[in-house]
Structure formats: C-alpha cells, structure tokens
Amino acid sequence: MLVKCPHCGTRPVEEFTFNGDASVQRPASNDPKSMDQWFDYVYLRDNPKGRFDEYAHHSSGCRAWLVVTRDTQSHEIFNVVTARDYAKKRVAP
Amino acid sequence: MPEIFQRASPLADIAIQGRFGADHGAPGVTLSVRHPALIVTVIARKGKAKTLAEALKNWRGATVQWAGAEQYFVLDRPFDEVRKKLDGLASCSDQSHGRVIIRIEGPKVRQVLCKGTPVDLHESEFEIGKSVLTQMAHVGVHLTRVERDAFELSVFRGFSESFWEWLTEQAEEFGYQVI
Numbered sequence: 001m002l003v004k005c006p007h008c009g010t011r012p013v014e015e016f017t018f019n020g021d022a023s024v025q026r027p028a029s030n031d032p033k034s035m036d037q038w039f040d041y042v043y044l045r046d047n048p049k050g051r052f053d054e055y056a057h058h059s060s061g062c063r064a065w066l067v068v069t070r071d072t073q074s075h076e077i078f079n080v081v082t083a084r085d086y087a088k089k090r091v092a093p
Numbered sequence: 094m095p096e097i098f099q100r101a102s103p104l105a106d107i108a109i110q111g112r113f114g115a116d117h118g119a120p121g122v123t124l125s126v127r128h129p130a131l132i133v134t135v136i137a138r139k140g141k142a143k144t145l146a147e148a149l150k151n152w153r154g155a156t157v158q159w160a161g162a163e164q165y166f167v168l169d170r171p172f173d174e175v176r177k178k179l180d181g182l183a184s185c186s187d188q189s190h191g192r193v194i195i196r197i198e199g200p201k202v203r204q205v206l207c208k209g210t211p212v213d214l215h216e217s218e219f220e221i222g223k224s225v226l227t228q229m230a231h232v233g234v235h236l237t238r239v240e241r242d243a244f245e246l247s248v249f250r251g252f253s254e255s256f257w258e259w260l261t262e263q264a265e266e267f268g269y270q271v272i
C-alpha cells in the first residue's frame with residue numbers, strides 16, 4: 001500500500017501510524033448537559049464499509065499529521081491532505 | 094576553574110578507520126563521521142513559514158536542509174547565532190549533541206542506501222541539496238544528497254551505533270573504507 005504524503009511524496013504504508021476516524025468532532029461545550037455528545041466523541045465509532053477519513057501520522061517521515069481517505073474494503077486511497085487543511089476546511093462551510 | 098567538556102562522538106570507538114569488506118578493486122563506498130557538527134532544528138512559528146524560508150535563503154556559511162513541513166536543519170552555525178537571526182520567526186533547538194551525521198560517498202552509494210529506503214535516489218529524481226526524512230533498518234534517517242555521489246545521513250545519537258553496524262553490513266559486499 002502506498003500513501004502519497006503531501007510533504008514527502010509516495011511512501012509505503014509502513015512509514016505511517018494510523019489513529020482512527022478523523023470525521024469525529026470534539027464537542028465545543030464543557031457543560032455537563034453535553035455528556036452524551038462527549039460520550040459519542042470519546043467512545044462511539046462507526047465502522048463504515050467504503051469511504052473513510054482516517055488520521056495518519058507520518059511517523060517515519062516528516063512527522064506531520066495527515067488525513068487519508070480510503071476505501072475500507074478495497075484499501076484504495078482517494079485523497080491525502082494535512083490534518084491542518086482538513087480541519088480548516090471543516091470549519092469553513 | 095570551570096570544567097571544559099569536550100563533546101565525544103558516539104561513534105568515536107566504533108567507526109574505526111581502515112578498509113573493510115570485499116577487498117578487490119577500489120572501495121565501493123567511503124564512510125566518515127562529521128564530528129563535531131553544529132546542528133540546529135528550526136521550526137517556523139505560526140504564520141511565519143514564508144518569511145522564515147526567505148530568511149534562510151542565501152545564508153552564507155550556513156547549510157540549510159529541509160526537515161519536514163515548515164522545519165529545517167541549520168548546520169555549521171552556532172546555536173546562539175541561529176536563534177538571534179531567526180528571532181520571532183522560528184523556534185530553534187540545539188541538536189548538535191543529539192544527532193550524528195554520517196557521510197557516505199562513492200560509486201556504489203545508491204546501491205548501499207537503496208537497501209534501506211524506498212525513496213527514489215536516482216540522480217534525476219534526487220537532486221543535489223535535496224533532503225528527505227525516511228527510515229532505514231527501523232531507524233529514522235534524515236538523508237541529504239550533498240554531492241554527485243555523496244549523501245549525508247543524520248540519525249539520533251542513541252541509534253547511531255546500531256545504525257552504523259547495519260550500514261557497514263550493507264556496504265560489505267562492495268568493499269568500504271572508513272576515513
């Protein structure tokens with residue numbers, strides 16, 4: 001499996017450390033009333049078949065956090081962006 | 094009277110000079126350790142990446158190497174000078190003690206290095222002055238092409254001994270010398 005790092009170019013997947021679903025968003029509130037949201041954020045994950053946004057740390061390369069969009073069934077990679085760009089895009093509608 | 098500490102290379106007793114491995118013909122590669130070395134890690138402050146890149150251009154006497162997104166290694170300049178020059182632009186930390194730079198050169202240099210890294214080292218792909226971060230024998234390596242057939246490998250000090258052993262083992266079949 002090859003991942004195209006935006007900083008380093010195409011590298012083997014062994015250079016990356018994956019860290020789960022990138023689509024979950026941290027609740028903005030610390031209010032105890034938002035406990036359900038926090039529970040979802042900390043513990044609950046979907047297990048999708050198909051397209052999936054996943055955090056990847058280029059731990060043996062440039063050490064940047066990335067978001068890799070891949071197919072969980074075929075492992076086809078559609079897109080790789082930096083986690084920073086991913087977060088910015090999410091904030092700006 | 095203050096004590097003066099002299100920084101010892103972690104490879105001082107390991108990188109023994111001489112000719113090793115295959116002993117016919119000219120050595121395939123020549124290895125040497127750059128010691129002492131001045132190494133400063135420079136990481137751009139928020140929003141200062143472009144200004145920092147400009148400031149690092151044409152810095153006489155310094156060697157600037159890419160070391161990740163908005164990060165660089167500045168070699169050959171003392172830490173205080175680097176910090177002063179880049180004040181407000183970047184966070185600097187002295188890595189002179191923390192890293193070891195191994196120089197490898199010779200006609201077989203690519204054959205040796207490609208045993209460890211998936212990075213394309215061909216001349217047309219990897220121009221002189223280019224740096225990459227990669228992994229060889231499970232050790233993180235900062236790799237720079239410094240001349241036509243010469244590369245510098247920068248590894249963390251603690252890994253340098255086992256890395257040296259791995260590297261020399263790969264060079265054995267071509268014959269290598271340590272200078």
